[in-house]
Amino acid sequence: MDLLELRNEIDKLDDELIPLLLKRMDISRQVAEYKVQNGIPVLNEQRELEILEDVASKCGEQGEVIKTVFSAIMDASRALQHKIIGGGVELRNLISNAKCEKNLTANGEPIACQGVQGAYSGEAAKALFPDSPIDFHKQFEDVFEAVNQNKARFGIIPVENSTAGSVHESYDLIMKYKFFIVGAYDLRVDHCLCAKQGVKFEDIENVYSHTQALSQCNIFLKNFDFTGITFSNTAAAAKFVSESEKNNIAAICSESAAKKYGLKIIRKGIQNVTNNTTRFIVISKELVIDEDAEKISLIFSAPHRTGSLYRVLGRFSMTGLNLTKLESRPVANGRFDYYFYVDILGSVRDEQTLDLLCALSDELPEFSFLGNYYEGK
Numbered sequence: 001m002d003l004l005e006l007r008n009e010i011d012k013l014d015d016e017l018i019p020l021l022l023k024r025m026d027i028s029r030q031v032a033e034y035k036v037q038n039g040i041p042v043l044n045e046q047r048e049l050e051i052l053e054d055v056a057s058k059c060g061e062q063g064e065v066i067k068t069v070f071s072a073i074m075d076a077s078r079a080l081q082h083k084i085i086g087g088g089v090e091l092r093n094l095i096s097n098a099k100c101e102k103n104l105t106a107n108g109e110p111i112a113c114q115g116v117q118g119a120y121s122g123e124a125a126k127a128l129f130p131d132s133p134i135d136f137h138k139q140f141e142d143v144f145e146a147v148n149q150n151k152a153r154f155g156i157i158p159v160e161n162s163t164a165g166s167v168h169e170s171y172d173l174i175m176k177y178k179f180f181i182v183g184a185y186d187l188r189v190d191h192c193l194c195a196k197q198g199v200k201f202e203d204i205e206n207v208y209s210h211t212q213a214l215s216q217c218n219i220f221l222k223n224f225d226f227t228g229i230t231f232s233n234t235a236a237a238a239k240f241v242s243e244s245e246k247n248n249i250a251a252i253c254s255e256s257a258a259k260k261y262g263l264k265i266i267r268k269g270i271q272n273v274t275n276n277t278t279r280f281i282v283i284s285k286e287l288v289i290d291e292d293a294e295k296i297s298l299i300f301s302a303p304h305r306t307g308s309l310y311r312v313l314g315r316f317s318m319t320g321l322n323l324t325k326l327e328s329r330p331v332a333n334g335r336f337d338y339y340f341y342v343d344i345l346g347s348v349r350d351e352q353t354l355d356l357l358c359a360l361s362d363e364l365p366e367f368s369f370l371g372n373y374y375e376g377k
Helices: 001-037 045-058 060-085 090-096 120-128 140-148 168-177 211-216 220-224 233-241 255-260 310-318 351-363
Strands: 099-101 111-114 135-137 154-161 180-188 193-194 206-207 229-230 249-253 266-270 277-284 288-290 294-303 321-331 338-343 368-373
Touching: 001 310, 045 060, 045 193, 060 310, 060 321, 060 351, 090 351, 090 368, 099 249, 120 135, 120 154, 120 277, 135 140, 140 154, 140 168, 140 277, 154 168, 154 211, 154 266, 168 193, 168 277, 168 310, 168 321, 168 338, 180 288, 193 233, 193 255, 206 211, 211 220, 211 229, 211 249, 211 351, 233 255, 249 255, 255 266, 277 351, 294 351, 310 338, 310 351, 310 368, 351 368
Parallel strands: 099 288, 111 135, 111 154, 180 368, 206 229, 206 249, 288 368
Antiparallel strands: 154 277, 180 277, 193 249, 193 266, 294 338, 294 368, 321 338
């Protein structure tokens, strides 16, 4: 047979498979109705594993491939059953009881940020909450604690940069505190090399800044053989340089931080790429969902089995949702277990999306809905 004839044969087989798959889905619907009447949960993990092993044993060398196909069929059947049964009651109640606002506001209450005046986080806070005072804290966890102790309405923390990637400490704290994410802001970051008045470019040997800023400017540092020294924050580094008696040091910071601490801007725009952006999130003890919410953040763990993460991610694809971030972070239990942090584009006001999240909340070993929010730019 030529290629066209072979393709026609595949088309015929597909036409035979479609009514069988539809019949299977209809029986799955009937199974769901029976489970509702008898109080039986959707997921019967042991039965699924037995079926998949049986399928693999019947398919010879194609066993694992066909097993993957049947896994997808089972996931689709389970999604249908969840829709009928309406699981995830706790999550549904959390979302239905959440505050809904058109534009996120702190009503003049304090906002917690890491660093000192002149920090990029302060710029993000001012952009989001222009009428609120900003309280600066030394460490990222201090920001979480300020919110936890009701000393601040919201906290602002950086989570990723378009050049240097994720701020891992932020993700670890998100997983530790399980606060809600109620907003986000993408801040354009232009780094400057700054030093005390009178210090010349050729005098500089050591450059102080936050590890992210050093990473974002590492090409510049390498080209001029500068030694990068990690500091807690870009603005704090500027403050340190301004107060130091050394004349061979500089800081990488913002233009506003340089002005704040009386430093001379020696070079502007020293970051590796021109369009350098840092994403900040707004953390809160209370769930607030913006009317224009467009991004959903989740934390979950998956069973320690081959293909388990693949199957979870497939559920998002099945619902037509686009994942914009997937970050794995270790669980501090010494067993090499991992949490997964996920961002997806979508809204919990969409019925299919909410059904999926509720299904996953029932099925997965660990699942936390972090929020559905609007990301400003």
